[in-house]
Amino acid sequence: MSSYLEAITALGNGSLHPGGFSHTVKILNSLSINKSSVVLDIGCGTGRSACYLAKKYGAYVFGLDNSEEMIAKASRRAFREKTDVNFILGDALNMPFGSSVADIILIESLLIFLPPEQALRECCRVLKKGGVVVDVELTAYDTLPPKARQQIKDICGVPQVPLLGEWTDKFEKAGFTRVFVTQNKLPGVLDNLKEMLYVDPHREVSPELRTNWELKCLLFKYKVLMLANRSHLGLGTFIYTK
Numbered sequence: 001m002s003s004y005l006e007a008i009t010a011l012g013n014g015s016l017h018p019g020g021f022s023h024t025v026k027i028l029n030s031l032s033i034n035k036s037s038v039v040l041d042i043g044c045g046t047g048r049s050a051c052y053l054a055k056k057y058g059a060y061v062f063g064l065d066n067s068e069e070m071i072a073k074a075s076r077r078a079f080r081e082k083t084d085v086n087f088i089l090g091d092a093l094n095m096p097f098g099s100s101v102a103d104i105i106l107i108e109s110l111l112i113f114l115p116p117e118q119a120l121r122e123c124c125r126v127l128k129k130g131g132v133v134v135d136v137e138l139t140a141y142d143t144l145p146p147k148a149r150q151q152i153k154d155i156c157g158v159p160q161v162p163l164l165g166e167w168t169d170k171f172e173k174a175g176f177t178r179v180f181v182t183q184n185k186l187p188g189v190l191d192n193l194k195e196m197l198y199v200d201p202h203r204e205v206s207p208e209l210r211t212n213w214e215l216k217c218l219l220f221k222y223k224v225l226m227l228a229n230r231s232h233l234g235l236g237t238f239i240y241t242k
């Protein structure tokens with residue numbers, strides 16, 4: 001059986017998180033990042049945000065992902081973009097980094113796939129005192145019908161779709177202090193037009209996506225589910241400090 005993560009890995013998009021790359025650019029602009037910043041992109045996928053961080057800010061960037069295929073795509077992207085990013089194969093729940101090394105941790109749609117408490121404890125360990133963690137995740141409104149909630153869990157293979165307050169509790173229990181939290185509606189037609197300004201020139205679609213109907217079917221079901229429940233789902237942006 002193909003999994004949702006397998007399907008999006010094959011899809012190869014540069015921004016596999018709610019809000020897309022335009023949202024990434026907006027939130028990164030609101031942070032203080034410079035040439036001496038050490039930035040970790042955890043669950044970096046195809047590495048688009050990590051490469052952008054290195055190119056735009058000149059920061060020391062490390063991208064971590066537990067998928068060999070994602071890390072291979074990310075490394076090829078960095079090569080094509082002539083960008084210096086260290087892409088590392090590893091587990092967000094047990095990161096191959098020392099303690100208190102990062103100024104900024106970027107997370108874009110990762111915690112929802114994991115036991116978030118454990119991942120956040122690990123982020124807290126790796127972040128310097130005064131460092132910042134930025135996370136973008138899918139959130140549920142309390143109007144999300146139980147059937148749709150179950151379908152999202154089944155299709156995406158996620159343990160739960162937390163409400164905004166459930167997400168913030170997890171950050172606060174892990175020892176972080178809130179800087180900024182917001183919940184927006186999932187992008188609509190206008191936002192999708194804005195996203196077209198950010199076409200990814202280095203997207204790499206895996207050949208199996210053309211032939212594997214199971215993967216295509218899964219991605220189609222996901223799209224339909226998101227569209228049908230758009231008004232019950234949100235885009236949560238969480239900025240916390242240690």
Ligand SMILES: C[S@@+](CC[C@H](N)C(=O)[O-])C[C@H]1O[C@@H](n2cnc3c(N)ncnc32)[C@H](O)[C@@H]1O
Nearest residue numbers: 015016017043044045065066067091092108109
């Ligand atoms: C929804 S994708 C988001 C990718 C990227 N952050 C983006 O926005 O384009 C989730 C990513 O997390 C990675 N991932 C899942 N579990 C992980 C784990 N335990 N450790 C590290 N990466 C993981 C997946 O391989 C995938 O690349």
